[in-house]
Amino acid sequence: MWIRIFKSRYAGGEAGRCASARAAFRHYTGGSVATPGRLGMFLLFAVLLMVVSCKPDPEPAAPVYLSEVFEYVYGPGQHASLAQPLDTQYLTGNPEHHDGWLYLGGYGGYVVAGFPREIKNEEGPDFEVIAMKGAAPEPAVVFVMTDANGNGRPDDSWYELKGSLTDETLRNYTVTYFKPAASTENIRWEDSEGGSGELKSFFGAAHSAGWWWPHSTSGTVTFTGSRLPAIYENNPANGGDFWSVPASRVQWGYAENNQGTDYDASSGSNWLDISNAVDAAGNPVQLASIRFLKIQSAVFQQAGQTNEVSPEIRGARSKY
Numbered sequence: 001m002w003i004r005i006f007k008s009r010y011a012g013g014e015a016g017r018c019a020s021a022r023a024a025f026r027h028y029t030g031g032s033v034a035t036p037g038r039l040g041m042f043l044l045f046a047v048l049l050m051v052v053s054c055k056p057d058p059e060p061a062a063p064v065y066l067s068e069v070f071e072y073v074y075g076p077g078q079h080a081s082l083a084q085p086l087d088t089q090y091l092t093g094n095p096e097h098h099d100g101w102l103y104l105g106g107y108g109g110y111v112v113a114g115f116p117r118e119i120k121n122e123e124g125p126d127f128e129v130i131a132m133k134g135a136a137p138e139p140a141v142v143f144v145m146t147d148a149n150g151n152g153r154p155d156d157s158w159y160e161l162k163g164s165l166t167d168e169t170l171r172n173y174t175v176t177y178f179k180p181a182a183s184t185e186n187i188r189w190e191d192s193e194g195g196s197g198e199l200k201s202f203f204g205a206a207h208s209a210g211w212w213w214p215h216s217t218s219g220t221v222t223f224t225g226s227r228l229p230a231i232y233e234n235n236p237a238n239g240g241d242f243w244s245v246p247a248s249r250v251q252w253g254y255a256e257n258n259q260g261t262d263y264d265a266s267s268g269s270n271w272l273d274i275s276n277a278v279d280a281a282g283n284p285v286q287l288a289s290i291r292f293l294k295i296q297s298a299v300f301q302q303a304g305q306t307n308e309v310s311p312e313i314r315g316a317r318s319k320y
């Protein structure tokens, strides 16, 4: 019996050792060894020690939700008066426990948030970003970061997750918006390509002045990120404009994309893969894990009745 027990002790893991020790203890105390003697007493003591020192096997890591928000800036858009700084509470934890969401607003608006631990890059998708279930895609680009310096803060390097529109993406694109002086004016913008213009309201308010985020104390706001191409098309119907996103326009790799092949209709989420990370030059980067996400409104388009293209995010959950 002892030979079998100690063989299995060395052959098995901790679970095997513990089970063997407990079996030996039960066998011994069950009286199958009639006369213990000195050797028997010693072995009984050894087995007792093994049983006492056994710890339960660690549980496999359970999926985790975002647990902390570090930064949130709304990009000018029609929901400016609704978007509250405290809405960041709707990004953390399980979105099944609340009905809220976080407005990112128009191009450039973003949020930076973290998981409570590193999320490993396993085979296939590693986490889902849960968004408001809208009628059409309003894609946000997702950047990932490892806590390389181990300080629990997002102060390391961001890596963009590429998607199906990466070849049409303008990277390191900057837009500065200017606060209007009066409510009867539009927000003006200038970009890093030498372009300029005004945000125009095609639905709701007559002017876009009210799209300026009241919680911004500055007269200008500048965003830098990756600009996806325009995704909405106007196909006039019944005598009026009608803007929509062609079914195969946005295929994978973004948050708030209900037409994606990575879309999970039950949770309203898109499943993303850390293996799609690219560096600042667009070259693939192999990341073993990530801790932080930056989710950024990425389409700079005024799409008729939908106005600006603006994602609303409700959380993120790791797969493992």
Ligand SMILES: [Ca+2]
Pocket: 121, 122, 123, 124, 125, 126, 273, 274, 275
């Ligand atoms: Ca992966």
Ligand SMILES: [Ca+2]
Pocket: 146, 147, 148, 149, 150, 151, 152, 153, 154, 155, 156
């Ligand atoms: Ca860090």
Ligand SMILES: [Ca+2]
Pocket: 132, 134, 138, 256, 310, 311, 312
């Ligand atoms: Ca939306």
